[in-house]
Amino acid sequence: MSEKSKLKKEIKMCMQTIEEIERKRSRSQSALVQAILLQEQPDERDVEWFNKYTGEITACRNHMIELQKKLKSL
DSSP, X not given: OOHHHHHHHHHHHHHHHHHHHHHXXXXXXXXXXXXXXXXXXXXXXXXXXHHHHHHHHHHHHHHHHHHHHXXXXX
């Protein structure tokens, strides 16, 4: 398999992973928004999950950006 096709495949996997994590993050995000709208203190677990998933998304996006740079340089 050529280097370009490997990179394209890995970029596609990163995009799918990001979408999956974003779906998971949306659950805690909606709980946080609801707490804000009701002017309540958000549940600490929702905050932790939101931060965890946001960190994973950021890391995956950064990895995908590096892969895209490699692909463009080929």
